[in-house]
Amino acid sequence: MSLLEALALVLIGGVAGFINVLAAGGSMLTLPLLMFLGLPAQEANGTNRVSIVLQSVSAVGSFFRAGARELGVSLRLSIPAVAGALVGAWLALRVSDVLFEAVLIVAMAGASVMMLLPQPRLETRALTPDRLTPVVHLAMFAIGMYGGFIQVGVGVLFIAVLYRLLRIDLAQVNVFKVFIILIYTLPALALFMLDDQVRWGYGLLLAVGSMSGAWLAVKVNMGPRGALWVKRLTLVVIAAIVLRLLFF
Structure with missing residues:
Protein backbone atom coordinates (compact mmCIF):
# COMPACT_ATOMS: atom_id res chain seq x y z
CA MET A 1 0.00 0.00 0.00
CA SER A 2 1.41 3.41 -0.98
CA LEU A 3 1.32 6.58 1.14
CA LEU A 4 -1.21 8.09 -1.29
CA GLU A 5 -3.52 5.10 -0.89
CA ALA A 6 -3.24 5.29 2.90
CA LEU A 7 -4.12 8.99 2.84
CA ALA A 8 -7.10 8.30 0.56
CA LEU A 9 -8.40 5.70 3.02
CA VAL A 10 -8.15 8.14 5.94
CA LEU A 11 -9.67 11.10 4.07
CA ILE A 12 -12.55 9.20 2.43
CA GLY A 13 -13.10 7.40 5.72
CA GLY A 14 -13.53 10.76 7.45
CA VAL A 15 -16.18 11.91 4.98
CA ALA A 16 -17.96 8.55 5.16
CA GLY A 17 -17.92 8.53 8.96
CA PHE A 18 -19.50 11.97 9.09
CA ILE A 19 -22.22 10.97 6.60
CA ASN A 20 -22.91 7.61 8.27
CA VAL A 21 -23.36 9.02 11.77
CA LEU A 22 -25.35 12.10 10.80
CA ALA A 23 -27.45 10.33 8.17
CA ALA A 24 -26.41 7.22 6.18
CA GLY A 25 -24.78 6.17 2.92
CA GLY A 26 -21.06 6.51 3.61
CA SER A 27 -20.48 3.00 2.27
CA MET A 28 -21.24 4.36 -1.20
CA LEU A 29 -17.82 6.01 -0.92
CA THR A 30 -15.80 3.45 1.02
CA LEU A 31 -16.76 0.23 -0.79
CA PRO A 32 -15.83 1.54 -4.27
CA LEU A 33 -12.57 2.93 -2.83
CA LEU A 34 -11.58 -0.42 -1.33
CA MET A 35 -12.33 -2.22 -4.59
CA PHE A 36 -10.44 0.45 -6.57
CA LEU A 37 -7.42 -0.27 -4.34
CA GLY A 38 -7.55 -3.91 -5.40
CA LEU A 39 -9.68 -5.71 -2.81
CA PRO A 40 -12.16 -8.31 -4.14
CA ALA A 41 -15.83 -7.47 -3.49
CA GLN A 42 -16.18 -9.86 -0.55
CA GLU A 43 -13.01 -8.59 1.12
CA ALA A 44 -14.09 -4.99 0.56
CA ASN A 45 -17.48 -5.77 2.11
CA GLY A 46 -15.89 -7.38 5.16
CA THR A 47 -13.12 -4.78 5.54
CA ASN A 48 -15.61 -1.91 5.32
CA ARG A 49 -17.39 -3.25 8.42
CA VAL A 50 -14.27 -2.68 10.52
CA SER A 51 -14.72 1.02 9.84
CA ILE A 52 -18.48 0.90 10.49
CA VAL A 53 -18.02 -0.81 13.86
CA LEU A 54 -15.26 1.52 15.06
CA GLN A 55 -16.95 4.71 13.87
CA SER A 56 -20.12 3.54 15.66
CA VAL A 57 -18.14 2.86 18.85
CA SER A 58 -16.68 6.36 18.59
CA ALA A 59 -20.10 7.91 17.99
CA VAL A 60 -21.87 5.97 20.77
CA GLY A 61 -19.13 6.97 23.24
CA SER A 62 -19.37 10.61 22.19
CA PHE A 63 -23.17 10.58 22.42
CA PHE A 64 -22.95 9.09 25.93
CA ARG A 65 -20.47 11.75 27.07
CA ALA A 66 -22.74 14.42 25.57
CA GLY A 67 -25.66 13.27 27.72
CA ALA A 68 -27.45 10.55 25.71
CA ARG A 69 -28.27 7.92 28.34
CA GLU A 70 -31.18 5.78 27.06
CA LEU A 71 -29.14 2.61 26.77
CA GLY A 72 -31.99 0.30 27.78
CA VAL A 73 -34.28 1.58 25.03
CA SER A 74 -31.48 1.28 22.47
CA LEU A 75 -30.87 -2.35 23.43
CA ARG A 76 -34.57 -3.19 23.16
CA LEU A 77 -34.67 -1.65 19.68
CA SER A 78 -31.54 -3.57 18.68
CA ILE A 79 -32.79 -7.09 19.49
CA PRO A 80 -35.39 -7.38 16.69
CA ALA A 81 -33.01 -5.58 14.30
CA VAL A 82 -30.30 -8.22 14.90
CA ALA A 83 -32.83 -11.02 14.32
CA GLY A 84 -33.98 -9.36 11.10
CA ALA A 85 -30.39 -8.85 9.90
CA LEU A 86 -29.68 -12.58 10.23
CA VAL A 87 -32.75 -13.39 8.12
CA GLY A 88 -31.84 -10.73 5.55
CA ALA A 89 -28.28 -12.05 5.20
CA TRP A 90 -29.66 -15.55 4.59
CA LEU A 91 -32.02 -14.22 1.91
CA ALA A 92 -29.26 -12.20 0.24
CA LEU A 93 -27.47 -15.39 -0.70
CA ARG A 94 -30.49 -16.58 -2.69
CA VAL A 95 -31.58 -13.65 -4.88
CA SER A 96 -30.26 -11.74 -7.89
CA ASP A 97 -28.49 -8.36 -8.04
CA VAL A 98 -31.48 -6.99 -10.01
CA LEU A 99 -33.77 -7.66 -7.06
CA PHE A 100 -31.20 -6.01 -4.76
CA GLU A 101 -31.44 -2.77 -6.72
CA ALA A 102 -35.24 -2.89 -7.01
CA VAL A 103 -35.63 -3.31 -3.24
CA LEU A 104 -33.14 -0.49 -2.61
CA ILE A 105 -34.95 1.98 -4.90
CA VAL A 106 -38.36 1.20 -3.38
CA ALA A 107 -36.99 1.48 0.17
CA MET A 108 -35.28 4.81 -0.50
CA ALA A 109 -38.37 6.23 -2.23
CA GLY A 110 -40.51 5.23 0.75
CA ALA A 111 -38.03 6.78 3.19
CA SER A 112 -37.98 10.05 1.23
CA VAL A 113 -41.78 10.27 1.39
CA MET A 114 -41.71 9.73 5.16
CA MET A 115 -39.04 12.40 5.61
CA LEU A 116 -40.94 14.95 3.49
CA LEU A 117 -44.31 14.47 5.19
CA PRO A 118 -45.27 17.22 7.66
CA GLN A 119 -43.42 16.92 10.96
CA PRO A 120 -45.35 14.76 13.44
CA ARG A 121 -46.41 16.23 16.75
CA LEU A 122 -43.51 15.33 19.01
CA GLU A 123 -44.16 13.50 22.26
CA THR A 124 -43.16 15.28 25.44
CA ARG A 125 -43.36 12.13 27.59
CA ALA A 126 -40.18 10.29 28.51
CA LEU A 127 -39.31 7.51 26.09
CA THR A 128 -40.01 4.60 28.44
CA PRO A 129 -39.97 0.91 27.33
CA ASP A 130 -43.81 0.77 27.33
CA ARG A 131 -43.82 3.07 24.30
CA LEU A 132 -41.95 0.45 22.28
CA THR A 133 -45.07 -1.20 20.89
CA PRO A 134 -45.18 -4.43 18.80
CA VAL A 135 -45.40 -2.22 15.71
CA VAL A 136 -42.06 -0.58 16.61
CA HIS A 137 -40.42 -3.98 17.19
CA LEU A 138 -41.80 -5.30 13.91
CA ALA A 139 -40.45 -2.24 12.09
CA MET A 140 -37.00 -2.79 13.65
CA PHE A 141 -37.07 -6.43 12.52
CA ALA A 142 -38.02 -5.40 8.96
CA ILE A 143 -35.30 -2.73 8.72
CA GLY A 144 -32.76 -5.10 10.24
CA MET A 145 -33.71 -7.63 7.56
CA TYR A 146 -33.17 -4.97 4.91
CA GLY A 147 -29.79 -4.16 6.46
CA GLY A 148 -28.73 -7.79 6.39
CA PHE A 149 -30.02 -8.05 2.83
CA ILE A 150 -28.42 -4.93 1.32
CA GLN A 151 -26.98 -2.58 4.04
CA VAL A 152 -26.65 0.51 1.81
CA GLY A 153 -28.79 3.33 3.20
CA VAL A 154 -30.12 1.31 6.14
CA GLY A 155 -29.58 4.28 8.47
CA VAL A 156 -32.01 6.31 6.35
CA LEU A 157 -34.77 3.80 7.10
CA PHE A 158 -34.01 3.75 10.82
CA ILE A 159 -34.21 7.56 10.91
CA ALA A 160 -37.43 7.83 8.89
CA VAL A 161 -39.32 5.03 10.65
CA LEU A 162 -38.29 5.79 14.23
CA TYR A 163 -39.04 9.48 13.69
CA ARG A 164 -42.61 8.63 12.66
CA LEU A 165 -43.31 5.86 15.15
CA LEU A 166 -41.67 7.27 18.29
CA ARG A 167 -42.36 10.94 17.50
CA ILE A 168 -39.16 12.17 19.08
CA ASP A 169 -36.64 14.74 17.92
CA LEU A 170 -34.54 13.70 14.90
CA ALA A 171 -31.33 14.26 16.84
CA GLN A 172 -32.46 11.69 19.43
CA VAL A 173 -33.58 9.32 16.68
CA ASN A 174 -30.08 9.51 15.25
CA VAL A 175 -28.58 8.40 18.58
CA PHE A 176 -30.72 5.26 18.52
CA LYS A 177 -29.83 4.60 14.87
CA VAL A 178 -26.09 4.67 15.53
CA PHE A 179 -26.39 2.31 18.50
CA ILE A 180 -28.59 -0.19 16.63
CA ILE A 181 -26.22 -0.27 13.64
CA LEU A 182 -23.27 -0.92 15.98
CA ILE A 183 -25.03 -3.88 17.62
CA TYR A 184 -26.14 -5.62 14.46
CA THR A 185 -22.87 -4.99 12.56
CA LEU A 186 -20.79 -6.83 15.19
CA PRO A 187 -22.02 -10.35 14.34
CA ALA A 188 -21.77 -9.56 10.62
CA LEU A 189 -18.12 -8.52 11.03
CA ALA A 190 -17.45 -11.70 13.01
CA LEU A 191 -18.76 -13.81 10.12
CA PHE A 192 -16.47 -12.04 7.64
CA MET A 193 -13.53 -12.52 10.02
CA LEU A 194 -14.23 -16.26 10.32
CA ASP A 195 -14.27 -16.48 6.53
CA ASP A 196 -10.95 -14.56 6.33
CA GLN A 197 -12.53 -11.71 4.34
CA VAL A 198 -11.12 -8.78 6.38
CA ARG A 199 -7.94 -6.86 5.42
CA TRP A 200 -7.08 -5.25 8.73
CA GLY A 201 -4.52 -2.74 7.44
CA TYR A 202 -7.04 -1.22 5.04
CA GLY A 203 -9.89 -1.45 7.54
CA LEU A 204 -8.02 0.24 10.38
CA LEU A 205 -6.78 3.10 8.19
CA GLY A 223 -25.91 21.14 18.48
CA PRO A 224 -28.92 23.49 18.43
CA ARG A 225 -29.67 22.76 14.76
CA GLY A 226 -28.82 19.06 14.88
CA ALA A 227 -32.29 17.83 13.85
CA LEU A 228 -32.28 20.10 10.78
CA TRP A 229 -28.85 18.80 9.75
CA VAL A 230 -30.03 15.20 10.08
CA LYS A 231 -33.12 15.82 7.94
CA ARG A 232 -31.30 17.73 5.18
CA LEU A 233 -28.37 15.32 4.90
CA THR A 234 -30.70 12.31 4.96
CA LEU A 235 -32.68 13.69 2.00
CA VAL A 236 -29.46 14.41 0.08
CA VAL A 237 -28.26 10.83 0.67
CA ILE A 238 -31.61 9.40 -0.48
CA ALA A 239 -31.42 11.43 -3.70
CA ALA A 240 -27.82 10.34 -4.31
CA ILE A 241 -28.65 6.65 -3.86
CA VAL A 242 -31.69 6.77 -6.17
CA LEU A 243 -29.85 8.75 -8.89
CA ARG A 244 -26.86 6.39 -8.68
CA LEU A 245 -29.10 3.36 -9.21
CA LEU A 246 -31.23 4.87 -11.96
CA PHE A 247 -28.59 6.52 -14.13
CA PHE A 248 -25.16 4.95 -13.48
Missing part, protein backbone atom coordinates in the same frame (compact mmCIF):
# COMPACT_ATOMS: atom_id res chain seq x y z
CA LEU A 206 -10.34 3.64 6.97
CA ALA A 207 -11.47 3.57 10.60
CA VAL A 208 -8.98 6.28 11.63
CA GLY A 209 -10.74 8.67 9.29
CA SER A 210 -14.26 7.42 9.97
CA MET A 211 -13.89 7.72 13.75
CA SER A 212 -12.81 11.35 13.31
CA GLY A 213 -15.76 12.00 11.00
CA ALA A 214 -18.08 10.31 13.48
CA TRP A 215 -16.80 12.51 16.32
CA LEU A 216 -17.51 15.65 14.28
CA ALA A 217 -20.96 14.37 13.29
CA VAL A 218 -21.88 13.87 16.97
CA LYS A 219 -20.95 17.50 17.68
CA VAL A 220 -23.22 18.64 14.84
CA ASN A 221 -26.03 16.28 15.87
CA MET A 222 -26.05 17.46 19.49
Whole structure:
Protein backbone atom coordinates (compact mmCIF):
# COMPACT_ATOMS: atom_id res chain seq x y z
CA MET A 1 0.00 0.00 0.00
CA SER A 2 1.41 3.41 -0.98
CA LEU A 3 1.32 6.58 1.14
CA LEU A 4 -1.21 8.09 -1.29
CA GLU A 5 -3.52 5.10 -0.89
CA ALA A 6 -3.24 5.29 2.90
CA LEU A 7 -4.12 8.99 2.84
CA ALA A 8 -7.10 8.30 0.56
CA LEU A 9 -8.40 5.70 3.02
CA VAL A 10 -8.15 8.14 5.94
CA LEU A 11 -9.67 11.10 4.07
CA ILE A 12 -12.55 9.20 2.43
CA GLY A 13 -13.10 7.40 5.72
CA GLY A 14 -13.53 10.76 7.45
CA VAL A 15 -16.18 11.91 4.98
CA ALA A 16 -17.96 8.55 5.16
CA GLY A 17 -17.92 8.53 8.96
CA PHE A 18 -19.50 11.97 9.09
CA ILE A 19 -22.22 10.97 6.60
CA ASN A 20 -22.91 7.61 8.27
CA VAL A 21 -23.36 9.02 11.77
CA LEU A 22 -25.35 12.10 10.80
CA ALA A 23 -27.45 10.33 8.17
CA ALA A 24 -26.41 7.22 6.18
CA GLY A 25 -24.78 6.17 2.92
CA GLY A 26 -21.06 6.51 3.61
CA SER A 27 -20.48 3.00 2.27
CA MET A 28 -21.24 4.36 -1.20
CA LEU A 29 -17.82 6.01 -0.92
CA THR A 30 -15.80 3.45 1.02
CA LEU A 31 -16.76 0.23 -0.79
CA PRO A 32 -15.83 1.54 -4.27
CA LEU A 33 -12.57 2.93 -2.83
CA LEU A 34 -11.58 -0.42 -1.33
CA MET A 35 -12.33 -2.22 -4.59
CA PHE A 36 -10.44 0.45 -6.57
CA LEU A 37 -7.42 -0.27 -4.34
CA GLY A 38 -7.55 -3.91 -5.40
CA LEU A 39 -9.68 -5.71 -2.81
CA PRO A 40 -12.16 -8.31 -4.14
CA ALA A 41 -15.83 -7.47 -3.49
CA GLN A 42 -16.18 -9.86 -0.55
CA GLU A 43 -13.01 -8.59 1.12
CA ALA A 44 -14.09 -4.99 0.56
CA ASN A 45 -17.48 -5.77 2.11
CA GLY A 46 -15.89 -7.38 5.16
CA THR A 47 -13.12 -4.78 5.54
CA ASN A 48 -15.61 -1.91 5.32
CA ARG A 49 -17.39 -3.25 8.42
CA VAL A 50 -14.27 -2.68 10.52
CA SER A 51 -14.72 1.02 9.84
CA ILE A 52 -18.48 0.90 10.49
CA VAL A 53 -18.02 -0.81 13.86
CA LEU A 54 -15.26 1.52 15.06
CA GLN A 55 -16.95 4.71 13.87
CA SER A 56 -20.12 3.54 15.66
CA VAL A 57 -18.14 2.86 18.85
CA SER A 58 -16.68 6.36 18.59
CA ALA A 59 -20.10 7.91 17.99
CA VAL A 60 -21.87 5.97 20.77
CA GLY A 61 -19.13 6.97 23.24
CA SER A 62 -19.37 10.61 22.19
CA PHE A 63 -23.17 10.58 22.42
CA PHE A 64 -22.95 9.09 25.93
CA ARG A 65 -20.47 11.75 27.07
CA ALA A 66 -22.74 14.42 25.57
CA GLY A 67 -25.66 13.27 27.72
CA ALA A 68 -27.45 10.55 25.71
CA ARG A 69 -28.27 7.92 28.34
CA GLU A 70 -31.18 5.78 27.06
CA LEU A 71 -29.14 2.61 26.77
CA GLY A 72 -31.99 0.30 27.78
CA VAL A 73 -34.28 1.58 25.03
CA SER A 74 -31.48 1.28 22.47
CA LEU A 75 -30.87 -2.35 23.43
CA ARG A 76 -34.57 -3.19 23.16
CA LEU A 77 -34.67 -1.65 19.68
CA SER A 78 -31.54 -3.57 18.68
CA ILE A 79 -32.79 -7.09 19.49
CA PRO A 80 -35.39 -7.38 16.69
CA ALA A 81 -33.01 -5.58 14.30
CA VAL A 82 -30.30 -8.22 14.90
CA ALA A 83 -32.83 -11.02 14.32
CA GLY A 84 -33.98 -9.36 11.10
CA ALA A 85 -30.39 -8.85 9.90
CA LEU A 86 -29.68 -12.58 10.23
CA VAL A 87 -32.75 -13.39 8.12
CA GLY A 88 -31.84 -10.73 5.55
CA ALA A 89 -28.28 -12.05 5.20
CA TRP A 90 -29.66 -15.55 4.59
CA LEU A 91 -32.02 -14.22 1.91
CA ALA A 92 -29.26 -12.20 0.24
CA LEU A 93 -27.47 -15.39 -0.70
CA ARG A 94 -30.49 -16.58 -2.69
CA VAL A 95 -31.58 -13.65 -4.88
CA SER A 96 -30.26 -11.74 -7.89
CA ASP A 97 -28.49 -8.36 -8.04
CA VAL A 98 -31.48 -6.99 -10.01
CA LEU A 99 -33.77 -7.66 -7.06
CA PHE A 100 -31.20 -6.01 -4.76
CA GLU A 101 -31.44 -2.77 -6.72
CA ALA A 102 -35.24 -2.89 -7.01
CA VAL A 103 -35.63 -3.31 -3.24
CA LEU A 104 -33.14 -0.49 -2.61
CA ILE A 105 -34.95 1.98 -4.90
CA VAL A 106 -38.36 1.20 -3.38
CA ALA A 107 -36.99 1.48 0.17
CA MET A 108 -35.28 4.81 -0.50
CA ALA A 109 -38.37 6.23 -2.23
CA GLY A 110 -40.51 5.23 0.75
CA ALA A 111 -38.03 6.78 3.19
CA SER A 112 -37.98 10.05 1.23
CA VAL A 113 -41.78 10.27 1.39
CA MET A 114 -41.71 9.73 5.16
CA MET A 115 -39.04 12.40 5.61
CA LEU A 116 -40.94 14.95 3.49
CA LEU A 117 -44.31 14.47 5.19
CA PRO A 118 -45.27 17.22 7.66
CA GLN A 119 -43.42 16.92 10.96
CA PRO A 120 -45.35 14.76 13.44
CA ARG A 121 -46.41 16.23 16.75
CA LEU A 122 -43.51 15.33 19.01
CA GLU A 123 -44.16 13.50 22.26
CA THR A 124 -43.16 15.28 25.44
CA ARG A 125 -43.36 12.13 27.59
CA ALA A 126 -40.18 10.29 28.51
CA LEU A 127 -39.31 7.51 26.09
CA THR A 128 -40.01 4.60 28.44
CA PRO A 129 -39.97 0.91 27.33
CA ASP A 130 -43.81 0.77 27.33
CA ARG A 131 -43.82 3.07 24.30
CA LEU A 132 -41.95 0.45 22.28
CA THR A 133 -45.07 -1.20 20.89
CA PRO A 134 -45.18 -4.43 18.80
CA VAL A 135 -45.40 -2.22 15.71
CA VAL A 136 -42.06 -0.58 16.61
CA HIS A 137 -40.42 -3.98 17.19
CA LEU A 138 -41.80 -5.30 13.91
CA ALA A 139 -40.45 -2.24 12.09
CA MET A 140 -37.00 -2.79 13.65
CA PHE A 141 -37.07 -6.43 12.52
CA ALA A 142 -38.02 -5.40 8.96
CA ILE A 143 -35.30 -2.73 8.72
CA GLY A 144 -32.76 -5.10 10.24
CA MET A 145 -33.71 -7.63 7.56
CA TYR A 146 -33.17 -4.97 4.91
CA GLY A 147 -29.79 -4.16 6.46
CA GLY A 148 -28.73 -7.79 6.39
CA PHE A 149 -30.02 -8.05 2.83
CA ILE A 150 -28.42 -4.93 1.32
CA GLN A 151 -26.98 -2.58 4.04
CA VAL A 152 -26.65 0.51 1.81
CA GLY A 153 -28.79 3.33 3.20
CA VAL A 154 -30.12 1.31 6.14
CA GLY A 155 -29.58 4.28 8.47
CA VAL A 156 -32.01 6.31 6.35
CA LEU A 157 -34.77 3.80 7.10
CA PHE A 158 -34.01 3.75 10.82
CA ILE A 159 -34.21 7.56 10.91
CA ALA A 160 -37.43 7.83 8.89
CA VAL A 161 -39.32 5.03 10.65
CA LEU A 162 -38.29 5.79 14.23
CA TYR A 163 -39.04 9.48 13.69
CA ARG A 164 -42.61 8.63 12.66
CA LEU A 165 -43.31 5.86 15.15
CA LEU A 166 -41.67 7.27 18.29
CA ARG A 167 -42.36 10.94 17.50
CA ILE A 168 -39.16 12.17 19.08
CA ASP A 169 -36.64 14.74 17.92
CA LEU A 170 -34.54 13.70 14.90
CA ALA A 171 -31.33 14.26 16.84
CA GLN A 172 -32.46 11.69 19.43
CA VAL A 173 -33.58 9.32 16.68
CA ASN A 174 -30.08 9.51 15.25
CA VAL A 175 -28.58 8.40 18.58
CA PHE A 176 -30.72 5.26 18.52
CA LYS A 177 -29.83 4.60 14.87
CA VAL A 178 -26.09 4.67 15.53
CA PHE A 179 -26.39 2.31 18.50
CA ILE A 180 -28.59 -0.19 16.63
CA ILE A 181 -26.22 -0.27 13.64
CA LEU A 182 -23.27 -0.92 15.98
CA ILE A 183 -25.03 -3.88 17.62
CA TYR A 184 -26.14 -5.62 14.46
CA THR A 185 -22.87 -4.99 12.56
CA LEU A 186 -20.79 -6.83 15.19
CA PRO A 187 -22.02 -10.35 14.34
CA ALA A 188 -21.77 -9.56 10.62
CA LEU A 189 -18.12 -8.52 11.03
CA ALA A 190 -17.45 -11.70 13.01
CA LEU A 191 -18.76 -13.81 10.12
CA PHE A 192 -16.47 -12.04 7.64
CA MET A 193 -13.53 -12.52 10.02
CA LEU A 194 -14.23 -16.26 10.32
CA ASP A 195 -14.27 -16.48 6.53
CA ASP A 196 -10.95 -14.56 6.33
CA GLN A 197 -12.53 -11.71 4.34
CA VAL A 198 -11.12 -8.78 6.38
CA ARG A 199 -7.94 -6.86 5.42
CA TRP A 200 -7.08 -5.25 8.73
CA GLY A 201 -4.52 -2.74 7.44
CA TYR A 202 -7.04 -1.22 5.04
CA GLY A 203 -9.89 -1.45 7.54
CA LEU A 204 -8.02 0.24 10.38
CA LEU A 205 -6.78 3.10 8.19
CA LEU A 206 -10.34 3.64 6.97
CA ALA A 207 -11.47 3.57 10.60
CA VAL A 208 -8.98 6.28 11.63
CA GLY A 209 -10.74 8.67 9.29
CA SER A 210 -14.26 7.42 9.97
CA MET A 211 -13.89 7.72 13.75
CA SER A 212 -12.81 11.35 13.31
CA GLY A 213 -15.76 12.00 11.00
CA ALA A 214 -18.08 10.31 13.48
CA TRP A 215 -16.80 12.51 16.32
CA LEU A 216 -17.51 15.65 14.28
CA ALA A 217 -20.96 14.37 13.29
CA VAL A 218 -21.88 13.87 16.97
CA LYS A 219 -20.95 17.50 17.68
CA VAL A 220 -23.22 18.64 14.84
CA ASN A 221 -26.03 16.28 15.87
CA MET A 222 -26.05 17.46 19.49
CA GLY A 223 -25.91 21.14 18.48
CA PRO A 224 -28.92 23.49 18.43
CA ARG A 225 -29.67 22.76 14.76
CA GLY A 226 -28.82 19.06 14.88
CA ALA A 227 -32.29 17.83 13.85
CA LEU A 228 -32.28 20.10 10.78
CA TRP A 229 -28.85 18.80 9.75
CA VAL A 230 -30.03 15.20 10.08
CA LYS A 231 -33.12 15.82 7.94
CA ARG A 232 -31.30 17.73 5.18
CA LEU A 233 -28.37 15.32 4.90
CA THR A 234 -30.70 12.31 4.96
CA LEU A 235 -32.68 13.69 2.00
CA VAL A 236 -29.46 14.41 0.08
CA VAL A 237 -28.26 10.83 0.67
CA ILE A 238 -31.61 9.40 -0.48
CA ALA A 239 -31.42 11.43 -3.70
CA ALA A 240 -27.82 10.34 -4.31
CA ILE A 241 -28.65 6.65 -3.86
CA VAL A 242 -31.69 6.77 -6.17
CA LEU A 243 -29.85 8.75 -8.89
CA ARG A 244 -26.86 6.39 -8.68
CA LEU A 245 -29.10 3.36 -9.21
CA LEU A 246 -31.23 4.87 -11.96
CA PHE A 247 -28.59 6.52 -14.13
CA PHE A 248 -25.16 4.95 -13.48
